Amino acid sequence: MFNQGSVFARAFLYLTLYSICVISIIDKLNFDKEEDVTMRQTIALTVPYSNTHRTAEENLGLGYLAATLRLAGFRVEIIDGWLENLSHEEIVNCVVALPNLLLVGISAYRSSLENAARLVRDIKNRISIPIVAGGYGPTFFDEDFLAAGFDYVLRGEGEKSLSTLACVLSESGLILENVPGISMLSMGKVVRGSMSHCVEHLDSLPFPARDTVYSTIHSKNPISVSTSRGCLGSCLFCAVSAFARQHDGTRWRERSVKNIVNELEMLHQKYGAKCFKFVDDSFLEPPRGEIWAESFSNELYLRGLTEISFRTQVRADRLTNKIVEILSGCGWFATGLGVENWSVSALKRMNKGASIADNFLAMEYLERHGVYVQMGMILFDWDTTLVELKENLGILKDLSWPVTKGIFTETYVSAGTPNERLLLSRSDVQQKRSVLGHLEYRPCVPEVDVVYEALRLWHRSHSSVYDHAINPITAPKAIDRSMYRKYHDICRRLYSMDLVFFERVLEMAEHGISKLDVQTETMVQVSDFQTDYERIEREIVLLDQVCGIGYSAYPNPFLGET
Structure with missing residues (x-):
């Protein structure tokens, strides 16, 4: 077991660890330009084939992880078995064929644990390599994933923790237990590292890697974009809020309008993308309101992005007729709306913030402006x-x-x-x-x-x-x-x-x-x-x-x- 220590001791420890990682990053970025790219350490990020009722779509989380790791000088390969419709054997073959493999990361839900565990077993039967799990499932079921053969689980948001783990594995003298959010087995018991702060300033993150963008476009899927993280709601059933509570920090964080539109403009110019899915759990939280909607719409117009369309997920109590009018005018055509129930007593049990009246008004505004509504019900x-x-x-x-x-x-x-x-x-x-x-x-x-x-x-x-x-x-x-x-x-x-x-x-x-x-x-x-x-x-x-x-x-x- 590792020593919890004081808050100040842990802060000093993280600062020291990140300093070492920064030095390592600088060294990696200054590698000899004549060096063959295959000599760099490789990290494989993969998604197992999933037996799900949902259709395959771009895994934006892996894109963010890949972009962050590449900034740290690592070679990263995204092998998306779900989106690319790869068989189990094809995923395994792709992973084990990679040169100078340092680490394999698998994104999984609890419902896909069986497929993920099979991947771990068959990869380890062919090569000796550390394998880490991340995502919602591993965050809440770290013991199950460790028991299934994973060497590590990273709980919560992964950009900081996976980069730190990669640095620890590539350098000597660093302590695994100090990786923020890590879970691992020691003497048959689960050891859990302290959680890091979430990424407060989302503009500081690189744009996610788009390795699978052509498969996405070929399938006529939307390009996924994250404009915020978290939700300010307090619904008792919500896993989003439970996930956010794994971190210290703000429950809902947003990117600036210019940063969002910079990415949309890049995706449109580079790949011809016009249809987007904003994957935010709650697209319109304070301070986003009518003024923000005007700013977002104006920025799209100034950049010439007048033919895009986008889908969102919103809370009913955050909508006004003006917001819907503005956003529908710049491409908003569909949304998920978490109504959940049309009974006051049921909403009270759920601790929903939106009222029956809020839900009726939201429906009225969205229908008036032709925004299709998938009504979330419980x-x-x-x-x-x-x-x-x-x-x-x-x-x-x-x-x-x-x-x-x-x-x-x-x-x-x-x-x-x-x-x-x-x-x-x-x-x-x-x-x-x-x-x-x-x-x-x-x-x-x-x-x-x-x-x-x-x-x-x-x-x-x-x-x-x-x-x-x-x-x-x-x-x-x-x-x-x-x-x-x-x-x-x-x-x-x-x-x-x-x-x-x-x-x-x-x-x-x-x-x-x-x-x-x-x-x-x-x-x-x-x-x-x-x-x-x-x-x-x-x-x-x-x-x-x-x-x-x-x-x-x-x-x-x-x-x-x-």
Whole structure:
């Protein structure tokens, strides 16, 4: 175990360590220009092939890590098995073929641990090399990743910690336990280093490496751009806030308008990029408001970026009609909106900052200006009541604009969240730990459990149709703007079909129909609607062909087996 020491001692230790790294960086940057590039130490950054219901997209995190490591003088190879559709064997072969390999970094979720562990095993069977895991999954499940064969886990944001780890491994006399955010095994026990501060000034980061940009453009995927990090919300279910709490520092940080537009301009001029996905967890936090929107719009206009389009994720209580008007005028065409629920009591349990009135106004503004809305919903948690379900059904039937990924949604109880602690404290709730790492539960109210199971069966029977239909809007795809409306129309038809079934099941539960009988009726309804969903799937495929896009994803693993 390492000595925790005082705050001042740790600060001095980090300063010393970073000073050594800086000297090392200078030495590396001053290497002889005649030296063959293959003589430099290489770091492989990879993403395992993922059996997910999401379609592959650019991994911006690896891009930031690669750019930071290259500034430190390392040779970096990004091997994105998910985006490049590489088989397990192809990823392993690419890694072991790299010259002067110093370290392998694997970005993973807890749900992809099995694939990641297989990568570790097969790489280590061929070469002896340190392998480190990073990302949301390893941050909250470091013990699982270490047990799976990883040498190290880096918790939290990785730019500082991975650069420091690389310096430690490439130099002698430095102590691994002093790498900020590191987890490792020592004498069979997990040793955790203290967390570093997050990157406060995002403009100080280099633009992310774009090694996979041509694969992204070829697939008609958007170019991912991060304009901020974190969120100021306090939702009890949110893993973003839990991740941010791993660091000392500000909960939400932003890049300057000029820095953002500099990157957009570079991507447009160098690669012809026009369609962007702003991957921020919360795009509009204070001080971003109407003045900021004007500044951003004006800067795009001054740079001649008048034909771009972009998608975001926003909070309802941060929108005004003026903000939506300004941003939609400079390319904002789609957004995720975390409504979560249309019942006041349910929102209170979630500790949501936005009210029902905020959500209605946001919907009104976005529809008025033609910004497509993927409505984030959490219909069920363990304390959901029939009254809350009826309140949701009533409002959902009145909405004419948003689209969803299906009617069945529940609180996902992620590790490290306040909801996880709350649920674990509830002995009256039936619960268990999923093989994917999150907590699963059943609603406490028997009638609600009837509706819960029926909607899950219904959703699971055609979840791939929902995911396929909404993908061009939410991914989004770089297609003609007129085509988004065609996909939107299909999503709205699916939405209406869901609500018809939701209303039917809710009536059955209210009348005391048994769970078995409701499930039997659900399967009858699934069979009756099967041809409708098959016809809609064919429509989507034809639209994909017209737009020149493909779709490749697995059924949603969080819904259980079909």
